Amino acid sequence: MAPTEPIEVEDDASDAGDDSQVINEEYKIWKKNTPFLYDTVITHALTWPSLTCQWLPDQTSPPDADYTVHRMIIGTHTSGQSNDHLIIAEVLLPKGGMENSGKEVAEMYDEDKQEIGSYTKSPARIRAIQTINHEGEINRARYMPQNPELIATKAVSGDVLVFDRTKHESKANPNGECKPDIRLKGQSKEGYGLAWSTLKEGHILSASEDTTVAHWDIQGYQKKDPVLQPIRVYKGHSACVGDVDWHPMDPTMFASVGDDRQIMIWDTRDSNVNKPQSRVEGHTAEINSVAFAPSSEYLFLTGSSDKTIALWDIRHPEKKLHSFEGHTDDVLQLSWSPHSPVHFASASADRRVHIWDLNLIGAEQTPDDAEDGPPELLFVHGGHTSKVSDLSWSPNAKWHLATTAEDNILQVWEPSRHIRLPGQGDVNAMDLE
Template structure:
């Protein structure tokens, strides 16, 4: 995989110079957009990033947090699943802003003072586990966070105990034989895991009985790019594919509850963490579609704002209606779907759709993964093919404009 500085052809040199100019502009605008932003350069790119559910405790003037990342060495070195740590400024959670669980942390420095400081919150690897081939995705079990599943470029699925020995032999789940990205733990049933790969199948596992999948779903006819459990129903999941279909499956039935055909390959799916009916899919054609499980025919709304294929989606666990998307266009965009359909001035229209809440433009290559911190609102991690991981929290000046009221399930139909 080429690094940002590679210069193989004159045309590519010009492109990279343009990217660097955009990056410098982003750096210049950081004080107006973020409460905090940190960049960590990696030896090898990580295709995956996820905050671990650490408590909000102040230690030595900061908030310790951990994340899981991986390596993609293209066979040039040993690959690893890594646990990384950072110390975030304690001002990210203060007396004016309770966390999801009501915790409050008193801060001494104001946001304006913080912006003028160079805060060292770069990631430090605290533990690494040898991994066979690249780590395409790594996700912790929400019911047992020390348990982390990975899937590789050969479709190999491994289960690690990240509190265990570095030299441990991980549990392997054998079914897929080709490249895979789909990985999702059931948030209601401990040890139940979904995986998917380029072999066009979805496998359902009980990691307590790992000899073979409990079920294998063959309803797709091409690469299954992602699979995800529903956040409110332990029997429901969705999968998306290069065959241009969305499949919504109910384990209580042998048939798909929904099959939705699209005009483009579908890369990613995300169920709302606040609405039991709302979900989003990201397409190869750079668009994002909002859909309702009760409507098998029509999309609710198409979000337009990226210029290249959508690579990842995640709903904000704290704020109803906020959706984050990552793309091959090097951007992470946060959308406020409550603003869909709002009237705009001509000047505002030139800046993008009314639902465009905030654009993170600090990456210089395709965004590969994004993750919301589960304890600190409006705080994210993002990684890209540029070998850089960003940790960032959106400016309070921007988040103060967010409309905090909830999305009523019935009103989902009136998004337009």
């Protein structure tokens, strides 16, 4: 990994000339306003871009320390220039929060490090504590909810690799040899969608560019033969499957979305792998992400290359409840807040991460406010200079998010308490029609 001191990174991948100049100007404006927009910002430059990030569920609080310790999963995308790794990183976050006014927060802003936070005596904020060899870049990495030490990755070969991190050294062997504990076979092309069931231990879904969704139960794995074939391979899509997600309350239900613009709801009890329980053309372009609301039996979101996010009721999939408009490029990833039933975040190729509030749908706006976006758009994070690849909402620090982008930057950030408006209560789906 790169040095632990965050540094500013220019966007070499952007088009030369005007585009690059605009991006850099926007970044300078964001940086200037950072002290007033955030309570915490940690900017960490990675040696290689990471296409994935996910907070691990644990948190420790060292005695007499002014910070809490968290862990995060990231990966590398070296394009063959170096060995690729699955990385477990340690993240230090300041205890409490800032009760300060904008002026006082501004005085705590470190211009060189681009950080806000009362960390002056604490060690490095983000550092690698374990690296594990991986074959090619990691498109996505997710831990198993019932045992977070088990981490599944999407490999470019199409295989899903499962690592028990407790069985691997803290530093990867320089020979680069990848030794997953389980190899899940059954798909012929790479993909990004990867979802563990929160209700059935060991059950995992993978979405692939080969137009399939594969379903494995890793509890069927035998140590003498670490290669596992899928229970089923679902073949309802006619193009690349962009994402999959398990229903949070029904252990037999999952959703898949794809480049064919289709949203499909499946029942694992049905042996017909070619016909979903329901299907609907949900967007006017490719669908890249799907996310069930963790606290709702019926609501789910989809994010699309048509630049919009759609809210759906699973009981009436033919009718979109609401369309969230604000991004200016493909919507790539979605993440519901684990702390609030009304907040979710979206990551886009427009270099932005948006936080949305369902409670504010339809709220009255002044003309000036309307120019900044719809009322339900609560916050815009503009800290990246390239396409945002992944995002993860902290399970422990209520308003902290991690985002990673193609600019090699990993950021951990918390919107200012003066900006965010905590949502209250559940949302009635029928109220949104």
